[in-house]
Amino acid sequence: MKPRRQFAVGILILVFLASLMANQLAPVSYSHQFRESANAPPSHEFPLGTDDLGRDRLSRLLYGSRISLLLAPVAALIATALAALVGGTAGYLGGWWERVGMGFSDLFMSLPWLFLLLTFRAMLPLNVSPLASVIITFTLLGLLGWAAAARVVCAGARALRNSEFVLQARTHGCGDFRLLIWHVLPPLKPVLYAQFWISIPVFILSEANLGVLGLGVAEPLPSWGNLLRDLENYRAALTSPWLLAPLFLLVLVVACFQTVLPEEDLP
């Protein structure tokens, strides 16, 4: 592994561990308010200051990292599983199955999924719980982001369809379902792994965009998206550089994800 990739993996592990240990590392709960210290600058008590509701920014950043970093891979897993299912079946069965499967993925690729996401997220009831909003946001990201990966998987499955080991397994009476699950999809693991890895930063950025628009994870739960909303007051960000901490962490993590993936696997 190149030193650059080792460095990126190291940073990702560090950030993942810090977010997983948010309970231990965060000075206070993400929703605890110090009303007498609203908008406080960094100090010994609040290393990144407090927000306008008096909540500790460092605690919110740690808990927010946990939500973004744990749920973006879950959404990527959903998207990759769907891509394996649709692309694998279409590529392996061929003929009409392939045409329908790929037509469906083409359709999904041409849909303006940010518009759909925006629509669906805004249609949630006004009293939706923050936890439900998190789950719905990331599940939707996963359900809408499978199409491009499905095309790649389909091409791989198509190449394997008439390979010797598949023909041999078929002559031994192996059923289509068993063939697909045990013989066609396992050799496609590197493709699926690359698609999974590519999807994570895409979903992190999508959640961040939704969060800035006020349609991401609902308050008081923190996520990188809604923490970035503080930057809307950009004049304050100029005089208070600690407001840029969530942006710095987001850019760092997304850059690390892109560095970890080999160049040839990038779309």
Next chain:
Amino acid sequence: MWVHGYKRLNRHMWLHRIIRHMLIVSATVLFGGFLGATLVRVAPGFGVDEQQLDTRLSNESVQAIRHSRDSERDIFGFYTQYLGGLFRGNLGFSHSLGRPVTQLLAERVPVTFYSVIKGLVGGWLVGLVLALSAAMLRSKTYDFACTLASGFFLCLPSAVLAILFLLIQGPVPLGIGLTVFPKIFRYARNLLVQAYALPHVLTAQSKGLSGGRILFWHVLPLATPQLVALAGASVTVALGAAIPIEVVCDSPGIGQLAWLAALGRDLPVLVVLTILVTVITVLANATADLAISALRHRPS
């Protein structure tokens, strides 16, 4: 006679391709719009209007607000009614903005259209120039600097990019361009580097052909079909970036309209916008596809 037969065959092939693309566009539009409307319909909270929570309103007024959205409750009814209206040029009425959707689109589509076009042109220019220079110069430092710059913009959410633009009072198209350029640069750079490493290009270089001749005669013809395909895909990227950028920069385009409609739970506007953007995306991809076919079938 042979030439006549060939021409007829060629014309037949093109007609077949164009009809196929038109069918795909129609099917995608119908299905895309229906999917958009269904998603909205099945989403929890559909039909809820913030006005219903207004304590100053009487019971009758709340009931009237509920009934005003009855026609939208049946998804098939809503969609059939919508399609019928579409053929008559009636795109519905926006509940949240209190105006016909056609009027809103007439005002806002040109704003987004010019922003996206300017952004795409700018993004492509910067991306291609950097990719070409990186592939031709073969300087590690220059390549690293370009990759670093594009990587930075690739890691920034477009909404944050828009906030940075507010800071420097930058125009919206520049924001869209900076969202598009890293993707163009990365893809075009890899493509051109691969083309420059091909044996016939290396032979041409060793025989002393000029840089321009190698580029225009040996490298670009190989890379053009894939770049044209990327041009189709970049339209989707630009339209996606337009939403957060227009919202943050307060630009009155369809991106901002989608956001306002989403906040106001405005089904007619959202469905029309979904269909409109789907049509633009499919048309861009179909045009790119036809252009690639034309390039591949051009006489040598």
